[in-house]
Amino acid sequence: MDGHWSTVPDDLEINLVDTLIEGRRTPEVVIILRCKEANTFTRCIDDAQIKREYDADVKKREEEMKAAYEKDHAEKLAEVTAENKNPDDMPEDDEARKPEAEI
Secondary structure, eight states, rough: OOGGGGGGOTOOOOHHHHHHHHOOOOOOOOOOOOHHHHHHHHHHHOHHHHHHHHHHHHHHHHHHHHHHHHHHHHHHHHHHHHEEEEEEEESSSSOOOSOOOOO
């Protein structure tokens, strides 16, 4: 192992403690590797990939919201258009069309 835990293949299932017990061997040397948290984050986290995924999610949500708005707008427009096409509902006299008295 080279001290970087992410270089161990994923399909390799090795448990060091079980291996030592089954081999009836005690470790001759124990090496403890320490790594600062900032270094671990730099090695393991791909900021560019996270930003790409975030931007894709934001774009997808914006498109969904825009589609929902356009659908709602089209439904309301169709409803209002249907109401305005019926001439029986339209007021005949000018009194009904006048705005309310000014204050």
